[in-house]
Amino acid sequence: MMTTVKPLTDLEIAMQAELRPITEIAKVAGIPEEALEQYGKYKGKIDPNLIAPQGDDAKVVLVTAISPTPAGEGKSTVTVGLADALHQLDQKVMVALREPSLGPVMGIKGGAAGGGHAQVVPMEDINLHFTGDLHAISTANNALAAIIDNHIHQGNALQIDPRRIIWKRVVDLNDRALRNVVVGLGGPAQGMPREDGFDITVASEIMAVFCLATSLTDLQERLANIVIGYTFEKEPVFVRDLQVEGALTLLLKEAFKPNLVQTLEGTPAIIHGGPFANIAHGCNSIMATQTARKLADIVVTEAGFGSDLGAEKFMNIKARMGQFKPSAVVVVATIRALKMHGGIAKSDLAQENVAALQQGMANLAKHVDIIRTFGVEPIIALNRFITDTEAELQAVLDWCATENIRIARTNVWEQGGEGGIALAQQVLQVIEQENEFHVLYDVTESIEQKVTTIVQRIYGGAGVQFGEKAKKQIQQIEQYGWDILPICMAKTQYSLSDQPQLLGRPEGFTVTIREIIPKLGAGFLVCLTGDILTMPGLPKQPAALHMGVTADGKAKGLF
């Protein structure tokens, strides 16, 4: 890495690897032959009904991070590297990750399959269509939209108000021109004109439903519960009123089976589901985590963004609904990112700056506190970057020693599992002990109470203000009896507060809730603190411009 030789890209590393047939990986994972459906030579789907549980003792290790910065922290890379390290230590381990969306792949960069020597493979397949799960979700989402517009066109027996339809269409692409559209133009034979919009597929409520359902039956019930809009009398209209929960379940039934792949080191990996971490909960599917728990002794998994978002929702939403608990939590941090939290610009990160680093460690300290709030022992993964200096590294280690916080240095991008052995050893120590994991609130508390708990105990804010619209919505939600659901906060990931520019560890701030969107299928109430972009745009030079296929049919231009 110190020479002038250009380092290999993630795609080059992934494509040089000698992959093992997925049938062999399935054997390593203890998956019976009849439960594996191959998708090509290196991917498979697992029928969870054909996996016998080995007991309910499998430990879940969650990997989360400090508040993300443009410097990058490498959370997925550490997740994969930790699993590989545990594998090297002869543990029966699986890693469970989210599926990447095609939008960012074609837009800015490759997917969420780790990096360097800590990747899941086949990288190019995982980032392009994979086993078609996101396409199935897009199709189910858009079939529902077509059914809604057709219902209105064919006489509107349910009296759906075209102005109050909240169900949007989706594509799994970054396409800003579809954010706000008018559909149904062209005269009476072409449907009812109305305002509409497209989200990216990972923002679909069906993606959230897909990831929180605990069985095919539960999937169908959750789909039936989705509210698609309101009648002229302002009564909610559910999917079950349209009678298409069966068809939507049918469209999703194969996708609902978790996908098996491998890491570069042959550790079995499940990649399944990938909801947004703002308007949804940002974790892979419960089916994936629970299937991995049936097969392995340790399941390493991750959640989106920092611990204030991903880990909070992992605990309060996913673990609650999936009825399991995390045995340890890894908080990924880098010297570079901590220096950004200490006020240094991205262009100056290469210079040693211990003072800025120490200031930025306040952000890390808060994330450690968040994990402890849930009764779980945090372990910091200090993820190495080439520009880190010994003085900087030592400053973090010293602080951890003073504060009595577990820490391990990782170098998995360069070394794979070997670079994660120290972290793995810490994890093994922590999961040996029972912890006192608990969710932070009871769903029967009021909406105001639940949100206040999150803001004060997780974000470290002073309090919560509910805007006029949100207040009105709370009334309506209580009237329908929908208030007894967990909260899904939609907040900037860049700050612990709701103001993206407040890095480090802000205090005394008030979080404003502008809008509350009930997601009855997913089973949570989304609380918006600002505008959340549910359809990204493409940059001026999209990554797609550099993509292609080699003469022998191999991918090129993926990162």
Add this chain to the structure above:
Amino acid sequence: MMTTVKPLTDLEIAMQAELRPITEIAKVAGIPEEALEQYGKYKGKIDPNLIAPQGDDAKVVLVTAISPTPAGEGKSTVTVGLADALHQLDQKVMVALREPSLGPVMGIKGGAAGGGHAQVVPMEDINLHFTGDLHAISTANNALAAIIDNHIHQGNALQIDPRRIIWKRVVDLNDRALRNVVVGLGGPAQGMPREDGFDITVASEIMAVFCLATSLTDLQERLANIVIGYTFEKEPVFVRDLQVEGALTLLLKEAFKPNLVQTLEGTPAIIHGGPFANIAHGCNSIMATQTARKLADIVVTEAGFGSDLGAEKFMNIKARMGQFKPSAVVVVATIRALKMHGGIAKSDLAQENVAALQQGMANLAKHVDIIRTFGVEPIIALNRFITDTEAELQAVLDWCATENIRIARTNVWEQGGEGGIALAQQVLQVIEQENEFHVLYDVTESIEQKVTTIVQRIYGGAGVQFGEKAKKQIQQIEQYGWDILPICMAKTQYSLSDQPQLLGRPEGFTVTIREIIPKLGAGFLVCLTGDILTMPGLPKQPAALHMGVTADGKAKGLF
């Protein structure tokens, strides 16, 4: 069938069948192990580059039909049944079919996988997502659309006129509300507002390109040649100007490999690609047909609608571009459909009516003539239906004897391959002999000349009239030098003329060409004779309302 017991549905028959693992089917077909990628237990993709040709002698048998009627003819069913019959006669045979679109499946009825005991299986997978090819095509189509709108939003260096973009977005659903939309609303950050529309995926030019490309390199070249719109100076803008032909090829590279499945009798079947038969050419991919020709001695395939549309394009477009020739053509007809051509209403078809039948045979006679025009010997498959009477059947047989036309009765829906043995024996006789197959026109002829040839020699019309718009377009097309392409007629399938109500064998009519759309990627000029619906709508009671999943995860409600 004569008892009051409710006959099994296609889905029930398909699900009762004992399927053979796709690895075994691959062995039967002579596909080497390394060339098969499994997609589940009963589907696979074939890497055509790993299939050695066995010589270029494999015969292609095309199955076409009389002008379709609401009575149904059973073309796909006969195609599958004929292949099964040839298989029973120990021929090395494969069947090559189109992939069904999800739109009609969710809308009106099941897919295009045959019926009764002459089906391709797994029926439910083939009709739902299959191996994801259509999703890959939708994604490529919509990625291109996003790139176009992003290009305009980011400064519009190419000076694309937003009013003159001809590239539409697609979904693989019936969704009339998307036919005419306005995108880019919401202010300057959300793109440039403009009129747009969605087609169903099978109407995408990328589907046509996908089906006519002869290699991955050819695929990329064809994609690069697609015209997406015009500049403010009215100059054409190509995909290559946007530099995304590489990314689109990458999105399609796995889908481009033909899919292997089996018939209910274990005959190897390739199902790949499925373009519209009006604004496109309506045949499965050249890759599929050519891969099947490398593996088998006889390839049975079909083309959309009647011989005036599907077969004409099969000959003049697909066979020309794929550089192969059909050795025999089967024309499917039923007594019921012929009686409809003789003027009988659908509700009266159960009654014997030899006079109406004889009148309707004029339609069949014309389709026989069409096939002979190409220098190929037609064989009529008289596909049995329960209400046929002996007098009616005899009338058709007598007429064929008088006119010296080959005919065989088929009963494959009820009997599978056994019900197609007589047809198979006729086919074997015909393909023994060299024929004088030739395409009907040279691409260097003028547009007017090529269209006139099709109208006079195929449709039996008196002549062609070009509307004002079409005339102007011909000038423009000639100016760009795009006139030296084959013609893809977009005409009603219900009549040999361009007027749907003219059943039987109309004569003396003039066909009006209203519009000509150059499809430079596909490599043909679409000539529209009327409004062609490229986005179907859902009926009042969509089939989706009856679909679902059984407790053990099986599909229900597919037809």
